[in-house]
Each structure stands twice: as structure tokens, then as C-alpha cells.
Amino acid sequence: MDFLRPASWEEALAAKAEHPTAVPIAGGTDVMVEINFDHRRPEYLLDLNRIGELSEWEVGQEKVRLGASVPYSSIMDHLRAELPGLALASHTVASPQIRNRGGVGGNLGTASPAGDAHPALLAADCEVEAESVRGTRLIPIDAFYTGVKRNALEPDELIRAVHIKKADGPQQYSKVGTRNAMVIAVCAFGIALHPETRTVRTGIGSAAPTPIRAKEAEDFLNAALEEGGFWENGKIITPAIVKQFAALASGACNPIDDVRGTAKYRRHAVGIMARRTLGWTWEQYRGAGRTLEGAA
Numbered sequence: 001m002d003f004l005r006p007a008s009w010e011e012a013l014a015a016k017a018e019h020p021t022a023v024p025i026a027g028g029t030d031v032m033v034e035i036n037f038d039h040r041r042p043e044y045l046l047d048l049n050r051i052g053e054l055s056e057w058e059v060g061q062e063k064v065r066l067g068a069s070v071p072y073s074s075i076m077d078h079l080r081a082e083l084p085g086l087a088l089a090s091h092t093v094a095s096p097q098i099r100n101r102g103g104v105g106g107n108l109g110t111a112s113p114a115g116d117a118h119p120a121l122l123a124a125d126c127e128v129e130a131e132s133v134r135g136t137r138l139i140p141i142d143a144f145y146t147g148v149k150r151n152a153l154e155p156d157e158l159i160r161a162v163h164i165k166k167a168d169g170p171q172q173y174s175k176v177g178t179r180n181a182m183v184i185a186v187c188a189f190g191i192a193l194h195p196e197t198r199t200v201r202t203g204i205g206s207a208a209p210t211p212i213r214a215k216e217a218e219d220f221l222n223a224a225l226e227e228g229g230f231w232e233n234g235k236i237i238t239p240a241i242v243k244q245f246a247a248l249a250s251g252a253c254n255p256i257d258d259v260r261g262t263a264k265y266r267r268h269a270v271g272i273m274a275r276r277t278l279g280w281t282w283e284q285y286r287g288a289g290r291t292l293e294g295a296a
């Protein structure tokens, strides 16, 4: 196995163009596991660790441009206000050691349906900045996940950054696992309220072949909130609306039975998480100290 160590982004792109099968390595928390277990023996590893800009971020007017290798611990420490959903999701990743090494670029590279960044990215709305020697393109997050552990990157492309919409309202992330740390999600749910556009977006993890949005649930809720004037009057969302939102979120799942949980349990748990996270975010939106009617 050859180890390619580009000193700049341009060198990395050139190396990837010359060796399209080269496997990029950032934090290595997925790549090294695969190599150690002999699941993968790439001809070339492309080490991105000398490229400092991949670990930097910029906070703009409307978006955060998050370098592909910014570790989860930095998102938690520095971007909690701008990216609250992703910061909460980062908290649930593995252990401090893994959070210091792993980042969103690696999560996207692996594109596991159980990756914790995905529901938060889907709910917040973002674009993946992919680049090759041929040029740069922004891939909408909805088009990024193409199959089980598959993504929309071309063989010569690398992820440079992720452009994530800054929060304009409350966001939440909920994850079911067998314990509170060092656990891959049985299933997960992200939600983001976008009062500026009067929309709610969602993301579901580990309950379908790819990370997905609960689009029907979103459409239903967005129409119900609009019709009831909820964004203006800040009233408690009625139990019937909450129930239907949760049922539609549950119905969006297409899970499997596996060692972590059954399909039936995952569907059920996603409905519960949808109801709870809607309750938490809406309560935050309308003011502290109030609770969502009917939500237990």
C-alpha cells in the first residue's frame, strides 16, 4: 500500500486525478477500522492531514463553510450557536478521542445510514463542496446519498467543505442507542425549525438504506402550521397535528432488522423522536417554560 502525502489542496486533487482509486484518509476513524479488519486493502491511501485549510471554518452571513476535516469537538466548542443541530449530533458521536479525530467530511465519505452528522445536515440544509482538477461543484445534501454507504462523489473528487445554512430557529437531534456513549445509532432523528421561511426540515438516520428526510411529515406540518397561523401566534401545536407528524415520520422509514434493532422498533422509535423533538423545538420557539399539548 502506497501512502500519498500531498502538502496542499492542489497536490491532493492532482494525486486523486492520477490515482482515482486512492482512498482519502482524514481522521482515519472509519478508514483504519476497515484496514485493520482487512475489509479493505487499497493500493493507495491519500492522507489529507497536511492540508490545514480542511480543518478551518468560516461563518458567513447565511452559511457556515465547514472544512471537511473540522473535528466534531471543534463543532461542539465553537459552532454551537450557528449549527446547534450538528453540535448536538456531534456530542453523541463515540468518545472524546474519536470526536477529536473524526469529522463531517469522513462521515459523508463513508455515507453510512447510521452516521450521526447526516440527520442534522439534512434538517439544517446544506451543500457539499466537491472538487477535482476538473472544477468545483456544490452537491445539495438531498442528492448526496445515493445508496447504502454510497455517495454522489466522482472517483476523482474530494470533499473540500460543507456549506451549512446557519440556524435561524431551534434545532434538535435525538438518537436511540443501547447506551449513552460509544454507540452507533439504532436510529436517529434531526429537526430544524426555519422561521424565516416558515418551514420545518427533518433528517432520519439508520432507518432506511440512506439517511433521508421525512418529506411527507414536513409537508404536512408546514401546511398545518401555516393554516393555523402558528408561526405568528406561537400557539401550542395541537395534539392531532403532532400525532400525524409523528406517524408520517415513522412511515417515511424503510428499515431493516439487524443486530442493533428490529425494523418495527426503529419505525416506532422514529415516531417517538419526531414527536419529542418537535415538542422541544416548538417550546423553545414560542418561549421557555411551556409544553407541547399532548406530548408525553
Ligand SMILES: Cc1cc2nc3c(=O)[nH]c(=O)nc-3n(C[C@H](O)[C@H](O)[C@H](O)COP(=O)(O)OP(=O)(O)OC[C@H]3O[C@@H](n4cnc5c(N)ncnc54)[C@H](O)[C@@H]3O)c2cc1C
Pocket: 023, 024, 025, 026, 027, 028, 029, 030, 031, 032, 033, 048, 068, 069, 092, 093, 094, 095, 098, 101, 102, 103, 104, 105, 106, 107, 108, 109, 110, 114, 115, 116, 117, 157, 158, 159, 160, 182, 183, 184, 185
Ligand atoms: C470506536 C468508534 C466509534 C464510532 N462511533 C461513531 C458514532 O457514534 N457516530 C458516527 O457517526 N460515527 C461513528 N464512528 C465512525 C467515524 O468516527 C465517523 O464516521 C467519522 O465522521 C469519520 O471521520 P474521519 O475523519 O475519521 O474519516 P476517515 O476514516 O478518515 O474517512 C472516512 C471515509 O471518508 C472518506 N473521506 C475522508 N475525508 C474525505 C474528503 N475530504 N473527501 C472525500 N472523501 C473523504 C475516506 O476515504 C473514507 O471513505 C465511530 C468510529 C469508531 C472507530
